[in-house]
Amino acid sequence: MDRFRQLFKHPLCNIIGMIHLRALPGTPKSTLNVEAISEIACKEAELYLKQNLDGIIVENMHDIPYVKGPVGSEIIAAMTRICSDVKQILPNIPCGLQVLAAGNKEALSIGLASGFDFIRCEGFVFGHVADEGYIDSCAGQLLRFRKMIGAENIQIYCDIKKKHSSHAITSDVSLDETAKAAEFFMADGVIVTGQATGDPALPSDFKEVANSVEIPVMAGSGVTFSNLSTYSGAHALIVGSDFKRYGRWDQDIDVNRVKQLMETVGRIREKQCKI
Numbered sequence: 280m281d282r283f284r285q286l287f288k289h290p291l292c293n294i295i296g297m298i299h300l301r302a303l304p305g306t307p308k309s310t311l312n313v314e315a316i317s318e319i320a321c322k323e324a325e326l327y328l329k330q331n332l333d334g335i336i337v338e339n340m341h342d343i344p345y346v347k348g349p350v351g352s353e354i355i356a357a358m359t360r361i362c363s364d365v366k367q368i369l370p371n372i373p374c375g376l377q378v379l380a381a382g383n384k385e386a387l388s389i390g391l392a393s394g395f396d397f398i399r400c401e402g403f404v405f406g407h408v409a410d411e412g413y414i415d416s417c418a419g420q421l422l423r424f425r426k427m428i429g430a431e432n433i434q435i436y437c438d439i440k441k442k443h444s445s446h447a448i449t450s451d452v453s454l455d456e457t458a459k460a461a462e463f464f465m466a467d468g469v470i471v472t473g474q475a476t477g478d479p480a481l482p483s484d485f486k487e488v489a490n491s492v493e494i495p496v497m498a499g500s501g502v503t504f505s506n507l508s509t510y511s512g513a514h515a516l517i518v519g520s521d522f523k524r525y526g527r528w529d530q531d532i533d534v535n536r537v538k539q540l541m542e543t544v545g546r547i548r549e550k551q552c553k554i
Contacts, residue, residue, distance in 0.1 A: 283494075286434065297518065298336065299341060386399075419464075479509075497513055
């Protein structure tokens with residue numbers, strides 16, 4: 280918990296905004312060069328900075344269909360450039376990244392090169408079947424790789440029973456046991472999600488995990504200004520779709536929706552301070 284508190288300024292309810300990069304060169308939907316994609320990402324970073332968000336995550340969300348690692352060198356190069364540019368806009372804001380799909384070593388490498396602070400990791404403990412195929416657990420190899428490259432300052436927040444996935448092969452392993460395994464395997468935090476992007480986690484699932492571990496617990500999908508209070512006990516809330524026009528992840532950021540959520544979180548924090 281100390282590592283998290285050194286990075287984020289609030290004990291609870293830190294808001295992390297998503298920067299969904301336009302499709303990167305070499306992917307099926309690509310139409311822009313790296314410079315143009317970086318310019319859009321930096322404008323989104325500036326918007327989040329003006330609205331006092333507590334952190335951001337850069338993700339290659341538009342690179343559909345995703346390829347299960349190893350991730351191509353062209354993606355690593357592009358994301359390193361873009362993340363470095365974003366960090367110049369946000370030198371004092373916690374910055375994280377996720378490389379789809381399951382590009383966890385690549386994310387650590389990009390994060391180290393660009394001065395980022397954390398990664399969002401899929402497949403940290405227990406295997407699962409995602410729409411990209413079978414994703415094996417990676418904690419042992421990933422933490423050894425982080426040690427080897429000298430990136431121990433970069434925190435690893437891992438999804439458990441990840442969205443867009445089948446967990447039939449671990450159906451006899453409960454959500455809280457999965458969280459405990461991630462904690463035992465030295466994750467810096469765990470992320471609880473719903474079934475898909477924009478789908479909120481069940482409040483009972485979130486409570487179950489929060490009562491099971493002592494590391495930070497985050498809400499990773501479906502957070503909106505209207506359900507924010509349900510997850511106000513989270514150490515961080517990752518918001519993507521709700522910040523976009525019409526609440527759709529593939530649209531542009533709507534500044535009014537960002538303001539609405541941040542005003543709501545401000546009121547929640549005031550109540551938390553009085554308790």
